Amino acid sequence: MSKPIVFMKSDRLVNAEHVTRDETRVSILPATEDALKKVNNNNDAYMPWTLLPTNRYEGLNVYFDLEAYAFFQRTKELIQEEADPKGVLRFRRTVKQHDQRDIFTGDLYVLLSLFGALKRIDVKQTHSSSRVPYTIVIASWKNGTMAHLEYTVADDERIELEWSSTERIIEFDSEHLRPVEGFDLVPSPLVHEIKTILSTAHKADAALLTRLTELNELIHGGDQ
């Protein structure tokens, strides 16, 4: 069996030192359709869920962008420390791509795994002709959690998250996650580590694909 292959988007790669260290145990390839063709049945492969083929699952694992961030894993752990983890979640992504549907689908999948079944969800978007697309998702879970998930477009990616519950308030802003200041080209703090991808990835199977398809339809269809 060869080394596992991890498909990563170039802008999600953590700095070179980590890559060198990680490459001793995994092969890192760009997350593209072409690169995906190099996977054969002998490989254990980890890829963003959007690259998952519809006709084969063997040896394939998918990971979700949000779930593969260290900050989100720590946030999740803190929320799960609570006996009754319900609260108000405010989450916003600023992304480069105008079509944010896949990103939202992935985020929703991750949040459903944290809070359980949805009670209600609705998507409100600016008019399609708007020069600045903006999406507001209001959601409530059966466990009592309520959330606003918001998506917009800009040159620099950013994630903002706030969690308020009885026991704690968590605040995160990727813009504040910059230990280096002063250089012109400070790397984005929104990077993935291989170990987080490996530990959070999901085994690909028909059930997973069906669930993601359902979520896509839910989002595009509007109300649940």
Add this chain to the structure above:
Amino acid sequence: MMKIGMMSFAHMHAYSYANCLMTLPDVEIGGIFDDDPDRGKKMAADFKTTYYSDQTDFLASDIDAVIICSENNRHKDMVIAAAKANKHILCEKPIATTVADAKEMIRVCQEADVIFQIAYPVRFSAPIRALKTRIDAGELGDIVAFRTTNRGQNPDGWFIDAAQSGGGAVIDHTVHMVDIMRWYSGQEVTEVDAVVDSYFHNIAVDDAGIMTLEFANGIIASHDASWSRFPEYPAWGDVVIEVIGTKQTVKVNVSNEHLRHFTRGEKSLSHVFVGNNKDFDLIVDFIDCVTSGARPSITGFDGLKSLEVALAAYESNRLGKKIQL
């Protein structure tokens, strides 16, 4: 010398407004009416003025205007009584607990030809006003969306008695930001979709609520109104508005003007506010209106429209669907 009467100190903002009045030249506190005699007498002593236990006697005195800081459900009776006594009025928000009450208050004040202003101090925050100037100058382009929060601590007391307050965090902390969004955009809210719950404090009224709004021209907005901040949090709460425009996005966090103060003990970090005194500027604006007879900067209609949104949020949550206004 202009004489301003204080009607009730039930709302904590009354202390701040009275202190502001004390610093103004040519203005004095002409008397205090409060149906809580102990509180009223103490305030009258603190502010060196006359205590009235009877509202009719108070309104028959030679005061020019009143500031009403009672429980929300009593705003209507006090406003109508003051208007009929020909006194100009500054009323604490929310204007009322029902739309019908608010409309009646506005009508009576119009008939009496008295100034009826709603106390929305956020409009007098320096950074909030600075952003308004930039929006009006076209620097943000067309407004596409708003993102707002108003989260604070549980005020307790009559605030958590729905009969007196009209509701919890949603009515308390929605009207401020809806007022600012209306002011910035010049548009009215046409649709409200909300989730409201109570789980931070084990109280009988709501302490958490989120809502998605749509305005007449298509602007969309999210708002988070809660009493989710516990006493150990570094600040009382927050007032944040982000305006997403076609040219640029600008965020104002009113509570960001602070010192970070660390001490030993359970609450190690406190944010010490160093921004402008919004209450003072609100009071000055009201006094100027009374002096000049100008239309108030924040009218009863403004109070009504923001109240409608807060009440629609409750209705949306109750029915589990969007409410059209």
